[in-house]
Amino acid sequence: MTTSTEPLRPAPSYTGAPGLAVRLDGVRVSFPTPDGRLVALDNLLLDVPAGSFSVVIGPNGSGKSTLLRVVAGLLTPEAGRVILGSGAGASPPRAGDGRVGLTFQQPRLVPWLTTLENVALPLSLAGAPSAEQHARAEAALEQVGLAEAAQLRPPNLSGGMAQRAGLARALIQDPPLLILDEPFSALDALTREAFDGELERLWLERPRTIILVTHAVGEAIRLADRIVVMTARPGTVAREVEVELPRPRPADLTGDPRVAEIGRVVRETLAQVHPPELAPWTDSP
Protein backbone atom coordinates (compact mmCIF):
# COMPACT_ATOMS: atom_id res chain seq x y z
CA MET A 1 0.00 0.00 0.00
CA THR A 2 1.43 3.35 -1.02
CA THR A 3 0.07 6.82 -0.78
CA SER A 4 -0.78 8.51 -4.02
CA THR A 5 1.20 11.74 -3.70
CA GLU A 6 4.95 12.01 -4.15
CA PRO A 7 7.05 12.77 -1.06
CA LEU A 8 8.80 16.15 -0.99
CA ARG A 9 12.01 14.50 0.02
CA PRO A 10 12.64 10.78 -0.36
CA ALA A 11 12.10 8.85 2.84
CA PRO A 12 15.36 7.27 4.07
CA SER A 13 15.97 4.11 2.14
CA TYR A 14 16.59 1.13 4.37
CA THR A 15 18.28 -1.22 1.94
CA GLY A 16 21.79 -1.76 3.22
CA ALA A 17 21.22 0.54 6.17
CA PRO A 18 22.49 -0.60 9.57
CA GLY A 19 19.96 -2.54 11.57
CA LEU A 20 18.57 -6.00 11.85
CA ALA A 21 15.97 -7.45 9.52
CA VAL A 22 13.17 -9.28 11.33
CA ARG A 23 11.24 -12.12 9.77
CA LEU A 24 8.26 -13.87 11.36
CA ASP A 25 7.04 -16.87 9.44
CA GLY A 26 3.80 -18.59 10.39
CA VAL A 27 4.20 -17.71 14.06
CA ARG A 28 1.65 -19.11 16.51
CA VAL A 29 1.56 -18.38 20.24
CA SER A 30 -1.15 -19.43 22.68
CA PHE A 31 -1.57 -19.29 26.42
CA PRO A 32 -3.39 -21.68 28.74
CA THR A 33 -6.47 -20.21 30.42
CA PRO A 34 -9.16 -21.79 32.60
CA ASP A 35 -11.44 -21.84 29.51
CA GLY A 36 -8.94 -23.53 27.24
CA ARG A 37 -6.05 -22.17 25.21
CA LEU A 38 -6.12 -18.55 24.17
CA VAL A 39 -4.50 -18.07 20.78
CA ALA A 40 -2.73 -14.73 20.86
CA LEU A 41 -0.97 -14.94 17.50
CA ASP A 42 -1.77 -17.28 14.64
CA ASN A 43 -0.04 -17.80 11.32
CA LEU A 44 1.63 -14.43 11.59
CA LEU A 45 3.74 -13.41 8.62
CA LEU A 46 5.77 -10.24 8.91
CA ASP A 47 8.90 -8.94 7.24
CA VAL A 48 10.55 -5.94 8.81
CA PRO A 49 13.33 -4.55 6.59
CA ALA A 50 16.67 -3.78 8.24
CA GLY A 51 16.90 -0.16 9.34
CA SER A 52 13.19 0.56 8.96
CA PHE A 53 10.93 2.25 11.45
CA SER A 54 7.83 0.06 11.77
CA VAL A 55 4.84 0.89 13.89
CA VAL A 56 2.45 -1.86 14.93
CA ILE A 57 -1.11 -0.74 15.60
CA GLY A 58 -4.14 -2.80 16.49
CA PRO A 59 -7.02 -3.28 18.87
CA ASN A 60 -6.48 -4.31 22.48
CA GLY A 61 -5.90 -8.01 22.73
CA SER A 62 -4.59 -8.24 19.17
CA GLY A 63 -1.36 -9.73 20.46
CA LYS A 64 0.85 -6.69 19.86
CA SER A 65 2.75 -7.16 23.11
CA THR A 66 2.99 -10.89 22.46
CA LEU A 67 4.46 -10.12 19.04
CA LEU A 68 7.14 -7.93 20.65
CA ARG A 69 7.95 -10.61 23.23
CA VAL A 70 8.40 -13.18 20.49
CA VAL A 71 10.76 -10.89 18.58
CA ALA A 72 12.70 -10.08 21.78
CA GLY A 73 13.16 -13.79 22.53
CA LEU A 74 11.08 -13.72 25.73
CA LEU A 75 8.52 -16.12 24.25
CA THR A 76 9.20 -19.03 21.94
CA PRO A 77 6.48 -19.59 19.34
CA GLU A 78 4.87 -23.02 19.37
CA ALA A 79 4.76 -22.99 15.58
CA GLY A 80 6.58 -20.99 12.93
CA ARG A 81 9.93 -19.25 13.01
CA VAL A 82 11.36 -15.94 14.09
CA ILE A 83 14.62 -14.92 12.47
CA LEU A 84 16.68 -11.84 13.26
CA GLY A 85 19.21 -10.68 10.68
CA SER A 86 19.86 -11.93 7.20
CA GLY A 87 22.47 -14.03 5.49
CA ALA A 88 25.08 -15.81 7.57
CA GLY A 89 24.26 -13.90 10.79
CA ALA A 90 20.58 -14.80 10.77
CA SER A 91 19.38 -16.62 13.89
CA PRO A 92 16.39 -16.81 16.21
CA PRO A 93 16.28 -14.17 18.96
CA ARG A 94 17.88 -14.97 22.30
CA ALA A 95 17.18 -12.73 25.30
CA GLY A 96 20.28 -10.93 26.48
CA ASP A 97 22.44 -11.41 23.38
CA GLY A 98 22.63 -7.63 22.94
CA ARG A 99 20.95 -7.54 19.54
CA VAL A 100 17.63 -6.26 20.90
CA GLY A 101 16.94 -3.22 23.05
CA LEU A 102 13.51 -3.33 24.68
CA THR A 103 11.41 -0.73 26.46
CA PHE A 104 8.07 -1.32 28.12
CA GLN A 105 4.82 0.50 28.68
CA GLN A 106 5.96 1.20 32.25
CA PRO A 107 9.65 2.13 32.48
CA ARG A 108 10.42 -0.78 34.85
CA LEU A 109 13.32 0.80 36.69
CA VAL A 110 14.84 -1.04 39.65
CA PRO A 111 13.78 1.21 42.55
CA TRP A 112 16.90 0.84 44.70
CA LEU A 113 19.39 1.57 41.90
CA THR A 114 20.36 5.06 40.74
CA THR A 115 19.40 6.13 37.23
CA LEU A 116 22.98 5.50 36.15
CA GLU A 117 22.98 2.00 37.65
CA ASN A 118 19.62 1.26 36.06
CA VAL A 119 20.89 2.29 32.65
CA ALA A 120 24.06 0.23 33.15
CA LEU A 121 22.09 -2.86 34.21
CA PRO A 122 22.40 -4.72 30.87
CA LEU A 123 26.19 -4.33 30.96
CA SER A 124 26.38 -5.13 34.66
CA LEU A 125 24.43 -8.38 34.18
CA ALA A 126 26.74 -9.24 31.29
CA GLY A 127 29.74 -8.78 33.60
CA ALA A 128 31.29 -5.72 31.94
CA PRO A 129 34.02 -3.87 33.90
CA SER A 130 32.53 -1.13 36.07
CA ALA A 131 34.52 1.66 34.40
CA GLU A 132 33.03 0.67 31.05
CA GLN A 133 29.54 0.42 32.56
CA HIS A 134 29.90 3.88 33.98
CA ALA A 135 31.21 5.52 30.81
CA ARG A 136 28.64 3.94 28.52
CA ALA A 137 25.74 4.62 30.88
CA GLU A 138 26.74 8.28 31.02
CA ALA A 139 26.89 8.42 27.24
CA ALA A 140 23.46 6.77 26.95
CA LEU A 141 21.98 9.22 29.47
CA GLU A 142 23.52 12.06 27.50
CA GLN A 143 21.84 10.73 24.36
CA VAL A 144 18.37 10.91 25.91
CA GLY A 145 19.04 14.23 27.69
CA LEU A 146 19.07 12.83 31.21
CA ALA A 147 22.72 13.37 32.19
CA GLU A 148 21.90 15.53 35.20
CA ALA A 149 19.66 12.84 36.73
CA ALA A 150 22.37 10.15 36.81
CA GLN A 151 22.51 9.94 40.61
CA LEU A 152 18.76 10.21 41.29
CA ARG A 153 16.72 7.14 42.17
CA PRO A 154 13.52 6.19 40.32
CA PRO A 155 11.11 7.45 43.02
CA ASN A 156 12.54 10.93 42.39
CA LEU A 157 12.11 10.86 38.61
CA SER A 158 9.09 12.24 36.76
CA GLY A 159 7.20 9.92 34.41
CA GLY A 160 8.96 11.40 31.41
CA MET A 161 12.41 11.13 33.01
CA ALA A 162 11.75 7.52 33.95
CA GLN A 163 10.76 6.70 30.37
CA ARG A 164 13.94 8.39 29.14
CA ALA A 165 15.98 6.28 31.55
CA GLY A 166 14.26 3.15 30.21
CA LEU A 167 15.12 4.24 26.68
CA ALA A 168 18.75 4.89 27.64
CA ARG A 169 18.91 1.39 29.15
CA ALA A 170 17.60 -0.08 25.89
CA LEU A 171 20.14 1.94 23.89
CA ILE A 172 23.23 1.27 26.02
CA GLN A 173 24.36 -1.76 24.03
CA ASP A 174 23.67 0.13 20.79
CA PRO A 175 21.39 -2.67 19.59
CA PRO A 176 20.66 -3.01 15.87
CA LEU A 177 17.01 -3.62 16.77
CA LEU A 178 15.01 -1.44 19.15
CA ILE A 179 11.59 -2.59 20.33
CA LEU A 180 9.27 -0.10 22.02
CA ASP A 181 6.05 -1.35 23.62
CA GLU A 182 3.72 1.65 23.87
CA PRO A 183 6.60 3.62 25.34
CA PHE A 184 4.79 6.92 25.79
CA SER A 185 1.29 5.78 26.62
CA ALA A 186 1.66 6.74 30.29
CA LEU A 187 2.77 10.29 29.44
CA ASP A 188 0.73 13.43 28.86
CA ALA A 189 0.07 14.52 25.27
CA LEU A 190 2.65 17.32 25.18
CA THR A 191 5.47 15.25 26.64
CA ARG A 192 4.51 12.55 24.23
CA GLU A 193 4.79 14.81 21.20
CA ALA A 194 8.23 15.92 22.31
CA PHE A 195 9.21 12.29 22.77
CA ASP A 196 8.06 11.30 19.31
CA GLY A 197 10.26 14.04 17.86
CA GLU A 198 13.27 12.98 19.91
CA LEU A 199 12.81 9.37 19.00
CA GLU A 200 12.81 10.26 15.32
CA ARG A 201 15.94 12.39 15.81
CA LEU A 202 17.74 9.56 17.61
CA TRP A 203 16.85 7.21 14.79
CA LEU A 204 17.94 9.62 12.06
CA GLU A 205 21.26 10.18 13.85
CA ARG A 206 21.89 6.51 14.36
CA PRO A 207 19.75 4.40 12.02
CA ARG A 208 18.65 0.98 13.26
CA THR A 209 15.55 -1.16 12.99
CA ILE A 210 12.77 0.08 15.27
CA ILE A 211 9.50 -1.67 15.99
CA LEU A 212 7.09 0.45 18.02
CA VAL A 213 3.64 -0.48 19.27
CA THR A 214 1.01 2.21 19.73
CA HIS A 215 -2.73 2.78 19.95
CA ALA A 216 -2.57 6.19 18.36
CA VAL A 217 -2.98 6.52 14.59
CA GLY A 218 -1.48 10.03 14.62
CA GLU A 219 1.64 8.87 16.39
CA ALA A 220 1.96 5.94 13.98
CA ILE A 221 1.88 8.26 10.96
CA ARG A 222 4.30 10.69 12.59
CA LEU A 223 6.94 8.03 13.16
CA ALA A 224 6.50 5.11 10.80
CA ASP A 225 8.08 4.10 7.52
CA ARG A 226 5.41 1.48 7.52
CA ILE A 227 2.39 0.87 9.68
CA VAL A 228 1.51 -2.75 10.45
CA VAL A 229 -2.19 -3.06 11.25
CA MET A 230 -3.02 -6.12 13.36
CA THR A 231 -6.29 -8.03 13.39
CA ALA A 232 -8.20 -8.82 16.57
CA ARG A 233 -7.36 -12.06 18.40
CA PRO A 234 -5.86 -14.30 17.20
CA GLY A 235 -3.52 -11.61 15.97
CA THR A 236 -2.15 -11.58 12.51
CA VAL A 237 -1.26 -8.85 10.05
CA ALA A 238 -4.33 -7.27 8.45
CA ARG A 239 -2.49 -4.78 6.30
CA GLU A 240 0.81 -2.96 5.89
CA VAL A 241 0.69 0.72 4.99
CA GLU A 242 3.77 2.54 3.70
CA VAL A 243 4.25 6.09 4.97
CA GLU A 244 6.40 7.97 2.51
CA LEU A 245 6.68 11.36 4.13
CA PRO A 246 9.85 13.45 4.38
CA ARG A 247 11.79 13.46 7.64
CA PRO A 248 12.13 14.98 10.11
CA ARG A 249 8.39 15.24 10.35
CA PRO A 250 6.65 18.05 12.23
CA ALA A 251 4.63 17.33 15.35
CA ASP A 252 1.47 18.55 13.68
CA LEU A 253 0.81 16.69 10.45
CA THR A 254 -2.85 17.60 10.14
CA GLY A 255 -3.71 19.39 6.93
CA ASP A 256 -1.35 17.30 4.83
CA PRO A 257 -3.56 15.46 2.32
CA ARG A 258 -1.23 12.41 2.26
CA VAL A 259 -1.50 12.12 6.02
CA ALA A 260 -5.27 12.31 5.82
CA GLU A 261 -5.25 9.56 3.21
CA ILE A 262 -2.96 7.27 5.25
CA GLY A 263 -5.05 7.92 8.33
CA ARG A 264 -8.20 7.02 6.44
CA VAL A 265 -6.71 3.73 5.20
CA VAL A 266 -5.42 2.76 8.65
CA ARG A 267 -8.73 3.60 10.36
CA GLU A 268 -10.71 1.77 7.73
CA THR A 269 -8.60 -1.33 8.19
CA LEU A 270 -8.94 -1.11 11.97
CA ALA A 271 -12.71 -0.74 11.65
CA GLN A 272 -12.86 -3.83 9.45
CA VAL A 273 -10.92 -6.02 11.85
CA HIS A 274 -12.74 -4.82 14.91
CA PRO A 275 -16.31 -3.72 15.65
CA PRO A 276 -16.35 0.07 16.13
CA GLU A 277 -18.06 0.04 19.51
CA LEU A 278 -15.08 -1.83 20.89
CA ALA A 279 -12.42 0.09 19.03
CA PRO A 280 -9.90 1.30 21.59
CA TRP A 281 -7.60 3.27 19.31
CA THR A 282 -7.57 7.01 19.47
CA ASP A 283 -5.65 9.90 18.05
CA SER A 284 -5.09 11.64 21.32
CA PRO A 285 -4.02 9.34 24.14
Place this chain on the structure above:
Amino acid sequence: MRRLGASLLSLAAFLGAWKVLTVLTGTPDYILPAPEVVAERGWRAIQSGVLWRHTAVTLGEVVLGFTAGAVAAVVTGTALGKSVVIERVLSPYIVAAQAVPILALAPLLDIWFGGGLLARVLICALIVFFPIAIATMVGIRSTDPLLVELFRSLGATRGQITTRLEIPSALPVIFGGLRVGVTLAVIGAVVAEWAGASIGLGVLINIADQGLFDTPLMFVALTTLAIIGLAFYSLVVLVERRLIHTALR
Protein backbone atom coordinates in the same frame (compact mmCIF):
# COMPACT_ATOMS: atom_id res chain seq x y z
CA MET B 1 17.66 14.84 71.49
CA ARG B 2 13.94 15.13 72.06
CA ARG B 3 13.46 11.43 71.42
CA LEU B 4 16.21 10.60 73.91
CA GLY B 5 14.54 12.85 76.46
CA ALA B 6 11.21 11.10 75.96
CA SER B 7 12.88 7.69 76.34
CA LEU B 8 14.59 8.73 79.60
CA LEU B 9 11.34 10.17 80.89
CA SER B 10 9.41 6.96 80.21
CA LEU B 11 12.18 4.94 81.92
CA ALA B 12 12.01 7.21 84.96
CA ALA B 13 8.23 6.90 85.06
CA PHE B 14 8.49 3.11 84.86
CA LEU B 15 11.02 2.93 87.70
CA GLY B 16 8.97 5.41 89.74
CA ALA B 17 5.79 3.38 89.34
CA TRP B 18 7.66 0.22 90.30
CA LYS B 19 9.01 1.90 93.44
CA VAL B 20 5.61 3.29 94.43
CA LEU B 21 4.06 -0.17 93.97
CA THR B 22 6.57 -1.79 96.34
CA VAL B 23 6.12 0.94 98.95
CA LEU B 24 2.31 1.00 98.78
CA THR B 25 1.87 -2.77 98.92
CA GLY B 26 4.76 -3.36 101.27
CA THR B 27 5.76 -6.42 99.26
CA PRO B 28 8.88 -8.12 100.66
CA ASP B 29 12.06 -8.18 98.55
CA TYR B 30 11.88 -11.92 97.88
CA ILE B 31 8.61 -11.38 95.95
CA LEU B 32 9.03 -7.94 94.38
CA PRO B 33 12.26 -6.16 95.22
CA ALA B 34 12.33 -2.38 94.86
CA PRO B 35 14.33 -0.98 91.92
CA GLU B 36 17.19 0.26 94.10
CA VAL B 37 17.51 -3.17 95.70
CA VAL B 38 17.86 -4.73 92.24
CA ALA B 39 20.34 -2.06 91.22
CA GLU B 40 22.43 -2.65 94.32
CA ARG B 41 22.34 -6.44 93.76
CA GLY B 42 23.30 -5.87 90.13
CA TRP B 43 26.24 -3.75 91.09
CA ARG B 44 27.53 -6.48 93.41
CA ALA B 45 27.03 -9.11 90.70
CA ILE B 46 29.01 -6.98 88.28
CA GLN B 47 31.81 -6.36 90.74
CA SER B 48 32.17 -10.02 91.64
CA GLY B 49 32.27 -10.90 87.93
CA VAL B 50 29.35 -13.33 88.27
CA LEU B 51 27.04 -11.37 85.99
CA TRP B 52 29.52 -11.04 83.16
CA ARG B 53 30.51 -14.74 83.35
CA HIS B 54 26.91 -15.79 82.73
CA THR B 55 26.10 -12.97 80.31
CA ALA B 56 29.10 -13.74 78.08
CA VAL B 57 27.89 -17.32 77.57
CA THR B 58 24.33 -16.27 76.75
CA LEU B 59 25.58 -13.55 74.40
CA GLY B 60 27.66 -16.11 72.53
CA GLU B 61 24.66 -18.43 72.18
CA VAL B 62 22.42 -15.62 70.94
CA VAL B 63 24.96 -14.39 68.38
CA LEU B 64 25.81 -17.85 67.04
CA GLY B 65 22.23 -19.14 67.15
CA PHE B 66 20.77 -16.05 65.51
CA THR B 67 23.41 -15.99 62.79
CA ALA B 68 23.10 -19.70 62.00
CA GLY B 69 19.30 -19.60 62.11
CA ALA B 70 19.04 -16.44 60.01
CA VAL B 71 21.43 -17.66 57.31
CA ALA B 72 19.66 -21.02 57.07
CA ALA B 73 16.28 -19.28 57.05
CA VAL B 74 17.14 -16.83 54.25
CA VAL B 75 18.54 -19.66 52.10
CA THR B 76 15.55 -21.94 52.79
CA GLY B 77 13.05 -19.09 52.46
CA THR B 78 14.51 -18.16 49.07
CA ALA B 79 14.15 -21.76 47.87
CA LEU B 80 10.59 -21.91 49.25
CA GLY B 81 9.74 -18.64 47.53
CA LYS B 82 11.17 -19.64 44.18
CA SER B 83 9.76 -23.15 43.93
CA VAL B 84 6.21 -24.20 44.64
CA VAL B 85 7.38 -27.83 44.63
CA ILE B 86 9.99 -27.19 47.32
CA GLU B 87 7.38 -25.31 49.34
CA ARG B 88 4.90 -28.19 49.11
CA VAL B 89 7.51 -30.74 50.14
CA LEU B 90 9.23 -28.80 52.93
CA SER B 91 6.62 -26.57 54.51
CA PRO B 92 4.75 -29.29 56.47
CA TYR B 93 7.99 -30.19 58.28
CA ILE B 94 8.88 -26.57 58.91
CA VAL B 95 5.43 -25.77 60.27
CA ALA B 96 5.38 -28.96 62.37
CA ALA B 97 8.80 -28.13 63.86
CA GLN B 98 7.51 -24.68 64.71
CA ALA B 99 4.25 -26.00 66.21
CA VAL B 100 6.03 -28.35 68.63
CA PRO B 101 6.90 -26.25 71.70
CA ILE B 102 10.59 -25.45 71.78
CA LEU B 103 10.45 -26.12 75.52
CA ALA B 104 9.62 -29.77 74.75
CA LEU B 105 12.10 -30.05 71.90
CA ALA B 106 15.04 -28.56 73.76
CA PRO B 107 15.81 -31.52 76.07
CA LEU B 108 15.71 -33.85 73.07
CA LEU B 109 18.18 -31.75 71.07
CA ASP B 110 20.28 -31.52 74.21
CA ILE B 111 20.51 -35.34 74.33
CA TRP B 112 21.15 -35.68 70.60
CA PHE B 113 23.87 -33.09 70.32
CA GLY B 114 25.82 -33.82 73.47
CA GLY B 115 24.53 -31.07 75.74
CA GLY B 116 27.28 -28.63 74.82
CA LEU B 117 27.36 -25.27 73.07
CA LEU B 118 26.37 -26.92 69.78
CA ALA B 119 23.06 -28.14 71.21
CA ARG B 120 22.25 -24.73 72.66
CA VAL B 121 23.12 -22.90 69.44
CA LEU B 122 20.91 -25.32 67.51
CA ILE B 123 17.94 -24.79 69.82
CA CYS B 124 18.41 -21.05 69.48
CA ALA B 125 18.75 -21.29 65.68
CA LEU B 126 15.62 -23.44 65.46
CA ILE B 127 13.39 -20.88 67.16
CA VAL B 128 14.90 -18.07 65.08
CA PHE B 129 14.45 -19.95 61.82
CA PHE B 130 10.68 -19.90 61.30
CA PRO B 131 9.77 -16.19 61.20
CA ILE B 132 12.76 -15.34 59.02
CA ALA B 133 12.16 -18.21 56.58
CA ILE B 134 8.51 -17.30 56.16
CA ALA B 135 9.30 -13.60 55.77
CA THR B 136 11.92 -14.39 53.13
CA MET B 137 9.50 -16.63 51.23
CA VAL B 138 6.79 -13.98 51.24
CA GLY B 139 9.29 -11.29 50.24
CA ILE B 140 10.70 -13.32 47.34
CA ARG B 141 7.18 -14.06 46.11
CA SER B 142 6.24 -10.39 46.14
CA THR B 143 8.97 -9.45 43.65
CA ASP B 144 7.49 -7.35 40.84
CA PRO B 145 6.93 -9.81 37.94
CA LEU B 146 7.49 -6.95 35.48
CA LEU B 147 11.02 -6.53 36.83
CA VAL B 148 11.58 -10.27 36.58
CA GLU B 149 10.62 -10.07 32.90
CA LEU B 150 12.95 -7.09 32.46
CA PHE B 151 15.84 -9.11 33.94
CA ARG B 152 14.98 -12.04 31.69
CA SER B 153 14.94 -9.76 28.65
CA LEU B 154 18.45 -8.68 29.60
CA GLY B 155 19.59 -12.31 29.67
CA ALA B 156 19.97 -12.51 33.48
CA THR B 157 20.61 -16.02 34.81
CA ARG B 158 18.39 -17.56 37.50
CA GLY B 159 21.13 -16.89 40.02
CA GLN B 160 21.37 -13.24 38.98
CA ILE B 161 17.60 -12.85 39.24
CA THR B 162 17.75 -14.23 42.79
CA THR B 163 20.73 -12.27 44.08
CA ARG B 164 20.32 -9.02 42.15
CA LEU B 165 16.54 -8.71 42.08
CA GLU B 166 14.52 -11.02 44.32
CA ILE B 167 16.58 -10.86 47.53
CA PRO B 168 17.13 -7.07 47.37
CA SER B 169 13.44 -6.47 46.72
CA ALA B 170 12.54 -8.84 49.58
CA LEU B 171 14.89 -7.10 52.04
CA PRO B 172 12.26 -4.93 53.79
CA VAL B 173 10.14 -8.01 54.49
CA ILE B 174 13.17 -10.13 55.44
CA PHE B 175 14.14 -7.46 57.97
CA GLY B 176 10.67 -7.72 59.48
CA GLY B 177 11.44 -11.41 60.07
CA LEU B 178 14.91 -10.60 61.44
CA ARG B 179 13.42 -8.20 64.00
CA VAL B 180 11.12 -10.93 65.31
CA GLY B 181 13.89 -13.53 65.05
CA VAL B 182 16.48 -11.64 67.05
CA THR B 183 14.22 -11.29 70.08
CA LEU B 184 13.30 -14.96 69.84
CA ALA B 185 17.02 -15.77 69.85
CA VAL B 186 17.23 -14.53 73.45
CA ILE B 187 14.32 -16.77 74.45
CA GLY B 188 15.94 -19.66 72.59
CA ALA B 189 19.20 -19.22 74.48
CA VAL B 190 17.47 -19.27 77.89
CA VAL B 191 15.33 -22.30 76.98
CA ALA B 192 18.45 -24.09 75.76
CA GLU B 193 20.24 -23.31 79.01
CA TRP B 194 17.32 -24.65 81.04
CA ALA B 195 17.46 -27.88 79.05
CA GLY B 196 20.95 -28.52 80.27
CA ALA B 197 23.76 -26.08 80.94
CA SER B 198 25.89 -25.07 83.87
CA ILE B 199 26.40 -21.44 82.95
CA GLY B 200 24.44 -18.64 81.29
CA LEU B 201 21.77 -16.14 82.29
CA GLY B 202 19.07 -18.85 82.18
CA VAL B 203 21.15 -20.89 84.61
CA LEU B 204 21.68 -17.81 86.78
CA ILE B 205 17.90 -17.38 87.02
CA ASN B 206 17.56 -20.99 88.17
CA ILE B 207 20.35 -20.61 90.73
CA ALA B 208 18.86 -17.39 92.10
CA ASP B 209 15.39 -18.88 92.24
CA GLN B 210 15.87 -22.40 93.52
CA GLY B 211 19.33 -22.36 95.10
CA LEU B 212 19.65 -19.00 96.76
CA PHE B 213 16.09 -17.60 96.99
CA ASP B 214 17.79 -14.44 95.74
CA THR B 215 14.90 -12.71 93.94
CA PRO B 216 16.84 -9.47 93.39
CA LEU B 217 19.49 -11.48 91.51
CA MET B 218 16.72 -13.01 89.36
CA PHE B 219 15.61 -9.50 88.48
CA VAL B 220 19.20 -8.63 87.62
CA ALA B 221 19.35 -11.58 85.19
CA LEU B 222 15.96 -10.74 83.67
CA THR B 223 16.96 -7.10 83.21
CA THR B 224 20.18 -8.18 81.51
CA LEU B 225 18.21 -10.43 79.14
CA ALA B 226 15.90 -7.55 78.31
CA ILE B 227 18.88 -5.29 77.61
CA ILE B 228 20.44 -7.94 75.35
CA GLY B 229 17.18 -8.27 73.42
CA LEU B 230 16.82 -4.50 73.05
CA ALA B 231 20.44 -4.10 71.97
CA PHE B 232 20.24 -6.75 69.26
CA TYR B 233 16.87 -5.49 68.07
CA SER B 234 18.29 -1.97 67.76
CA LEU B 235 21.28 -3.35 65.90
CA VAL B 236 19.00 -5.06 63.37
CA VAL B 237 17.01 -1.84 62.94
CA LEU B 238 20.23 0.11 62.46
CA VAL B 239 21.49 -2.26 59.76
CA GLU B 240 18.06 -2.18 58.13
CA ARG B 241 18.09 1.62 57.98
CA ARG B 242 21.54 1.68 56.44
CA LEU B 243 20.68 -0.98 53.87
CA ILE B 244 17.18 0.00 52.84
CA HIS B 245 16.13 3.47 53.84
CA THR B 246 19.20 5.28 52.55
CA ALA B 247 18.93 3.33 49.32
CA LEU B 248 15.42 4.59 48.73
CA ARG B 249 15.84 8.11 49.99
